[in-house]
Amino acid sequence: MSPDVIQAILLTVVTAATPLLIAAMGELVVERSGVLNLGVEGMMIIGAVTGFGAAQITGSPWAGVLAAIICGALFSLPFAVLTLSLATNQVATGLSLTLLGLGVAGMIGEQFVGLPGVRLEAVNVPFLVDIPLIGRLLFGQDPIFYLSIGLAVGVWWFIFRTRAGLTLRAVGDSHGSAHALGINVLRVRYLAVMFGGACAGLAGAHLSLVYIPQWVENMTAGRGWIALALVVFASWLPLRVVIGAYLFGAVTIAQFHAQAQGVAIPSQLLSALPYLATIVVLVLISSNRRMTMRNTPASLGKPFVPDR
Amino acid sequence: MTASASEKPGPTPLLAVEGITKRFGDLVANDAVDFDILAGEIHALLGENGAGKSTLVKMLFGSLMPDGGRIVWNGEQVSIANPSAARHLGIGMVFQHFSLFDSLTVAENIALSLEDDVPLSTVADEARRLGEVYGLTLNPEALAGDLSVGERQRVEIIRCLLQEPSLIILDEPTSVLTPQEAERLFETLDKLKAEGKSILYISHKLDEVKRLCDRATVLRHGKVVAHCDPRAETAKSLAAMMVGEEVQAVRRTHDAPADGEAGRDVVLGVRNLDQPPLGPFSTPLRAIHMNVHAGEVFGIAGVAGNGQSELFEALSGEQLQDNPNAVTIGGAPAGRLGPNGRRRLGAAFAPEERFGHAAVATMPLTENILLSRHASDASAYQSGGRLGMLRRSALGRTLARVVDAMDVRKSGENPDAGTLSGGNLQKLILGREFDRRPRLFIVNQPTWGVDAGAAARIRQALMDAATAGAGALVISQDLDELLEMCDRISVIHNGEMSEPLDARTVTREQLGLLMGGAEPEKHHGVAA
Numbered sequence: 001m002s003p004d005v006i007q008a009i010l011l012t013v014v015t016a017a018t019p020l021l022i023a024a025m026g027e028l029v030v031e032r033s034g035v036l037n038l039g040v041e042g043m044m045i046i047g048a049v050t051g052f053g054a055a056q057i058t059g060s061p062w063a064g065v066l067a068a069i070i071c072g073a074l075f076s077l078p079f080a081v082l083t084l085s086l087a088t089n090q091v092a093t094g095l096s097l098t099l100l101g102l103g104v105a106g107m108i109g110e111q112f113v114g115l116p117g118v119r120l121e122a123v124n125v126p127f128l129v130d131i132p133l134i135g136r137l138l139f140g141q142d143p144i145f146y147l148s149i150g151l152a153v154g155v156w157w158f159i160f161r162t163r164a165g166l167t168l169r170a171v172g173d174s175h176g177s178a179h180a181l182g183i184n185v186l187r188v189r190y191l192a193v194m195f196g197g198a199c200a201g202l203a204g205a206h207l208s209l210v211y212i213p214q215w216v217e218n219m220t221a222g223r224g225w226i227a228l229a230l231v232v233f234a235s236w237l238p239l240r241v242v243i244g245a246y247l248f249g250a251v252t253i254a255q256f257h258a259q260a261q262g263v264a265i266p267s268q269l270l271s272a273l274p275y276l277a278t279i280v281v282l283v284l285i286s287s288n289r290r291m292t293m294r295n296t297p298a299s300l301g302k303p304f305v306p307d308r
Numbered sequence: 309m310t311a312s313a314s315e316k317p318g319p320t321p322l323l324a325v326e327g328i329t330k331r332f333g334d335l336v337a338n339d340a341v342d343f344d345i346l347a348g349e350i351h352a353l354l355g356e357n358g359a360g361k362s363t364l365v366k367m368l369f370g371s372l373m374p375d376g377g378r379i380v381w382n383g384e385q386v387s388i389a390n391p392s393a394a395r396h397l398g399i400g401m402v403f404q405h406f407s408l409f410d411s412l413t414v415a416e417n418i419a420l421s422l423e424d425d426v427p428l429s430t431v432a433d434e435a436r437r438l439g440e441v442y443g444l445t446l447n448p449e450a451l452a453g454d455l456s457v458g459e460r461q462r463v464e465i466i467r468c469l470l471q472e473p474s475l476i477i478l479d480e481p482t483s484v485l486t487p488q489e490a491e492r493l494f495e496t497l498d499k500l501k502a503e504g505k506s507i508l509y510i511s512h513k514l515d516e517v518k519r520l521c522d523r524a525t526v527l528r529h530g531k532v533v534a535h536c537d538p539r540a541e542t543a544k545s546l547a548a549m550m551v552g553e554e555v556q557a558v559r560r561t562h563d564a565p566a567d568g569e570a571g572r573d574v575v576l577g578v579r580n581l582d583q584p585p586l587g588p589f590s591t592p593l594r595a596i597h598m599n600v601h602a603g604e605v606f607g608i609a610g611v612a613g614n615g616q617s618e619l620f621e622a623l624s625g626e627q628l629q630d631n632p633n634a635v636t637i638g639g640a641p642a643g644r645l646g647p648n649g650r651r652r653l654g655a656a657f658a659p660e661e662r663f664g665h666a667a668v669a670t671m672p673l674t675e676n677i678l679l680s681r682h683a684s685d686a687s688a689y690q691s692g693g694r695l696g697m698l699r700r701s702a703l704g705r706t707l708a709r710v711v712d713a714m715d716v717r718k719s720g721e722n723p724d725a726g727t728l729s730g731g732n733l734q735k736l737i738l739g740r741e742f743d744r745r746p747r748l749f750i751v752n753q754p755t756w757g758v759d760a761g762a763a764a765r766i767r768q769a770l771m772d773a774a775t776a777g778a779g780a781l782v783i784s785q786d787l788d789e790l791l792e793m794c795d796r797i798s799v800i801h802n803g804e805m806s807e808p809l810d811a812r813t814v815t816r817e818q819l820g821l822l823m824g825g826a827e828p829e830k831h832h833g834v835a836a
Contacts, residue, residue, distance in 0.1 A: 163425040170409050170420050177407035180371060181421050182391030294411045294451065 003133040009253060010137055014145060015211055017249030019044070019203040022148045023227035024234075024241045025155050026199020031231055032159060033192035034172035034299040038094025039079050041224025042101020043197045047072040047204025049105040052112055052215045061120035065144070065205045072201015073194045075101060080193040084186050087303035102218065109215045117213030120144065142210045144202065151199070156238040168192065172297030175304040185304050200224065226275075233282035235292045244282050251277045320383045322347045322506050323368070323399075323475055327377035330363050336530050337363040340377065343525040343532065345475065350497065350507045352517040352538060355527035356550055356759045361510050364527070365477055368508075369401045370394040392423070400473030402464045402481060410453030417452050418467045435466050442469070442496045457612050458489040465496065476500065477508045482516060486611055487787070487820035494520055512550065514543040528552055551760050575748040575779035576600040576655075577636040581629065583622055591615040591803045593622060598798065598805065600779040602747065605771060607794035607811065608783045611823050615803035616783050617660065620752040623781070624657040625650045637748055648683035656680075656741035660752040660783075662730065666737045669726030673718065674703040676725045677710065677740045685744065706743060714739035715765060731762030738766055742773060749773060749780040755789060767793050787816055801825045 023040055030037050047068035055064030079097045082088045123146070125139035159165040171178045171188045179185050207219055226248065234240035251274040259267055286292050321344035330338040337360045345351045355361045366372040368379065370388040378385050381397050388394050394401070408417050415432040422431070432448035439445050444462040452460065461481060468476055478497075482490040497507055497520060511517055517524055517538045524541075526534040526549045534549045581596040593615055600606045610616055621627045622635070629635060629643035636642060637653040647657065657680075659665040667676045678689055678698070689703055690696045707722065714735040718728055725733060738754065749770065755763035771793055774780050783800075784790050790797050796808040799822035806822050 163419070166412070166416055166420060170412060170416075173409040173411045174407070177409055178420075180391065180403060180407040182370070182395070183420070294453075296411075298411065 007133055007136055009257070011141070013246065013249045013253045014137070014141065015249075016252050017245045018145050018148050019206045019211065019223055020227050020230060020248060021242060021245035022144070022151060022206065023200045023203035023224060024230040024245060025148075025151050025238065026196040026203075027227055027231045028234075028236055028238060028241055029155060029159075029168070029199075030192050030196035031300055032172045032236055032297055033168050033189045034175055034297050034302065034304075035083065035189050035193055036090045036094065036301040037076065037079055037083075037097070037193060037196055038091060038228065039076065039097025039101065039224075040196070040200050040227050041220055041222065042098035042105075043072045043075050043200035044101075044204040044207075044224045044227075045105040045218070045220045046075045046101045047201030048208040048219055049109045049112070049204070049215060051201070051205030052117060052208040053108065055118040055120075055209060056112060056115060059118065061118045061209050064118065064209050065120065065202065068201040068205030069198045070201070072204065073198040075201070076193050076197025079197075080190050083303065084189050084193070087305050090301050090303070098224065106217050109217060112215035113217070115214065117208065117215070119213040120209040142206075144206045144210055147202070148206075152238055152242050159238065169297075172299060175299050175302070179304070179306055185306070189304075200227075203227070230278070230282075233279055233286070235282075235286045236295045236297065240282065240285060243285075244278055247281055248274050248278045319346060321345055321380075322349075322382060323508075324380040325364075325368070325377070326380065328364065328367060328374050328379070329376035330360075330367060330372065331375050338367070338374070339530045341527070341530070341532050343535065345506050345508060347474070347506055348501060348504045349523065350501055350509055350521045352521035352524035353508060353510045353527065354512065354514075354517060354524050354538075354546065354550055356512055359527040359550070360530040361527055362479060363530075365401070365479055365508070365510060368394065369399060369477060395421075395423070395471050395473070398472070398474040399477065400468035400471050400475070401477045401479070402461065402468050403479055408452040408455075408460055408463060410451070412452055413448065414446055414450050414452060414455075414463050415448035417463060418448075418470060421467045422470065431470075434470060438466050438469050442466075442499060443492065444496060458485055461485070461493070469500075473505070475506045475508060477510070479510045480512075481509075482511070482513060486823040487816055488824050489611075490516070514538075514546045517546070518543065526550055547760070572601040572603060573638070574599045574636070575602050575638055576623070576750070576781060577639075578623070579634055579636075580631075581622060581634045583618060583627065583629075586618065586627070591618055593618055594802075594804045596622075596805050598808065600748065600781050602777050602779050603774055604796065605774045605780045605782060605794045606808070607790035607797040608781065608800050608805070609787060609790050609797055609819050609823060610783075610785065610800035612785055614800050614823075616752060616785075616800060618803070619800065620657075620659060620750065620783060623750050624655075624659070651680070651684035651746075654747040656744060656746035656749050658738050658741060658749070658751040658754060660756065662733050662737060663726070667725045667733060670724055672722045672724055673728075673736060674700065674707050674722050676736070677706055678703060680740060681706075681744065706740070710736060710739035710743050713742065714769065729759075731758040734758050735762055735765060738769065742769055745776075745778075747778050749778060750783075751780070752783045753785065754782060755784075755786065763789070787819055791816070799823055 023044055027037065027040055050071040051064040051068030054067030055061045079093055082093045083090045120142055122140050122142050129135045129140040159169065167183055168188060171183060171185050175185045204220065208215055212219065230241055230244045234244050255270040255273045259270055324344040326342055327340045328338055329336070329340055341364055353361050353364065363372065367374045368388065370390045370393050379388060386397060388397070415428045415435065418435055419426060419428055419431045435446065435448050444466055446459060446462050446466065452463065455463065481493060485493065501507060509517070509521055521538050524536050524538040525532055526536065528550060538546060578596050578598045581593055583593040585592045591614060596619065608616065622629065625645055625647040628646065632641035632643040634643040637650055637655050640653050642650050642653055663669050668679065682689065689699050691699055710716065711718065716732050716735045716739065718732060728736065734754070738751065741749065751770070754766050754770065758766065767789065770780050770782065782790065782793060791811060794811040797811045797814060797819065798808045799806040799819060801823060802825065809818065
């Protein structure tokens with residue numbers, strides 16, 4: 001294979017992985033605060049449809065990105081109000097959020113079906129982009145890819161290197177103790193949930209502005225669920241989420257090529273391969289149970305009701 | 309008993325509480341409570357479980373808002389809206405159920421309670437320095453989840469001291485410490501007092517209060533019943549104030565021979581019971597070996613988290629053993645049997661956690677009785693063969709028997725278990741087992757968080773069962789309780805059990821050393 005072909009394949013891998021990475025990073029912050037939001041898929045598709053719509057109306061893909069982020073965060077608010085202020089069951093509420101999101105997005109998106117989209121164009125750094133093998137990979141990608149890398153580094157730095165991140169981990173570990181120390185548990189969780197919504201929205205925008213610049217109903221196609229699974233299998237560690245997302249992207253692309261080449265493996269099995277491979281690898285690297293326990297938010301999914 | 313300090317002229321108290329009231333629904337947790345604390349004073353807040361001590365303290369620390377009354381700090385009325393406001397005033401708190409974050413390091417735990425964003429290395433240095441000053445050694449890099457209870461408390465105290473408070477509130481600080489650890493805590497507190505800091509010391513342990521405190525305020529059912537000088541009172545008179553009546557001393561109705569061996573049946577035999585740790589914060593069991601005989605009360609002392617829960621689960625059948633003979637009940641191998649199989653052999657169990665382990669809060673009492681007896685007494689409570697239809701009338705009769713035998717106080721005929729107070733629920737949980745007349749009782753922390761009256765009843769029932777020929781294994785952190793009830797006492801430390809000691813001759817110091825992990829031979833060297 002020539003360097004250009006290899007680079008082209010790697011580019012498709014990265015493009016497949018980016019929305020997973022962004023949505024999973026957001027959900028990682030949410031879960032680190034002790035909240036399990038199963039509405040990622042719903043928030044993501046809301047981001048996809050509002051991003052597409054705003055870009056369509058204004059003609060600016062950046063307006064689409066902004067709209068997707070804002071709408072994703074706003075769409076997470078009903079979940080936050082229900083599970084945090086009213087202490088409803090997080091699993092049931094999250095599932096409803098996904099169903100609601102898919103429905104609302106389908107409704108909004110009806111008018112966009114079949115319209116040509118506005119593509120968020122790749123950044124092309126002159127000269128550097130022409131370096132063989134890595135030029136386009138490093139210097140010629142869409143802006144959301146660079147955002148996703150910044151997001152991954154930023155989330156890691158925030159969680160492990162800042163006071164606010166320590167507070168976030170503390171709230172996820174024991175909301176009772178955090179409350180006793182005077183930390184405003186609900187405020188931390190509201191902010192975390194909205195950050196998760198904003199990330200899911202951005203991931204959706206990547207789908208409808210970069211990946212396939214058009215609106216197709218159900219275009220998230222379960223990516224929100226994969227992002228959720230990635231967070232758990234990555235033991236709530238940002239670096240492992242990155243590994244998991246790219247691995248998933250790589251195996252997805254590899255099995256496409258394998259199917260195209262007519263490899264004598266049933267196509268259903270090949271389609272299942274990305275899921276299997278990602279889970280197996282992440283489980284293997286999480287075999288250190290101590291490490292896993294240390295990073296598992298102990299109050300994940302438990303509602304917090306202050307006693308006053 | 310002297311009059312309230314507010315009547316006598318003197319220096320302005322550091323903290324004065326006037327008519328503080330707190331209601332939870334119909335329950336008045338604090339009813340017009342008054343007391344004050346002077347600078348450089350150790351003030352005791354005495355009362356039974358449920359007397360309202362914790363509620364009062366939460367209001368002083370801003371975790372709860374009072375419904376009435378006022379708090380005066382240095383002569384000025386203040387409103388303490390949240391813990392951060394309390395810290396700004398100079399009030400620090402060491403919690404009863406330590407409020408540490410298991411998955412964070414000691415330094416991170418401490419940093420969280422500081423207002424400013426201090427670098428972790430600075431926090432660690434400062435914690436080490438304070439630790440040296442007050443004799444509270446700790447490792448700032450250690451994970452909180454790996455610390456022993458005593459170490460966790462040290463972290464809490466250091467965390468509190470770093471904020472340079474003028475009033476430190478300690479909520480039942482010795483409930484989880486060995487006598488030696490408690491003594492070290494008292495030395496630290498004396499040192500703090502000498503520096504002019506005030507301490508509010510919450511406890512129901514009378515000898516500690518007499519040893520440590522200058523004044524005491526006694527609470528009962530949310531009301532102040534007395535202000536007194538604990539040194540001028542006897543433990544008995546303090547207890548009478550707390551409980552409001554004389555607590556019945558437990559009658560010793562039997563005396564098993566100390567060696568227990570001669571001619572008595574072994575109702576519980578444990579041989580070389582090994583168990584690896586079940587999770588990252590769990591203790592392994594190492595070569596546990598013991599015999600509990602018919603007619604004997606066998607005690608297991610130890611500081612919390614040394615393998616008591618793991619041992620209980622191994623004995624109750626919640627954790628199975630590989631070797632069927634590792635646990636024998638009445639001589640029959642039980643190592644491969646689950647809880648129901650072991651119950652059928654005549655064993656009865658009462659675990660530590662009342663809800664979630666022993667009882668279900670949202671089920672009525674009859675169904676809670678059935679929970680532990682559906683298999684061992686299947687013929688009594690079920691009819692229709694495989695259909696397993698419940699015989700409600702039989703359950704109702706059992707409930708009546710249990711309520712009568714154990715004096716369980718409940719509202720209504722058959723209320724949900726969640727409506728019972730801790731003491732009454734515990735009486736029900738033990739009573740449903742006594743009612744079966746089993747030959748072996750295994751109980752974990754039978755009187756933890758139970759008021760004195762209910763505790764006396766539970767102990768008496770256990771001793772009466774032993775007199776009637778059953779064997780009882782009592783796991784407890786309360787040395788007084790074990791010394792009162794048991795014929796032999798063994799100490800569990802880090803998953804290992806000591807040789808059994810004769811309860812009539814053993815001293816608290818001996819047990820304390822074993823609880824701290826000292827080998828029996830090394831007594832003299834370590835005791836100093």
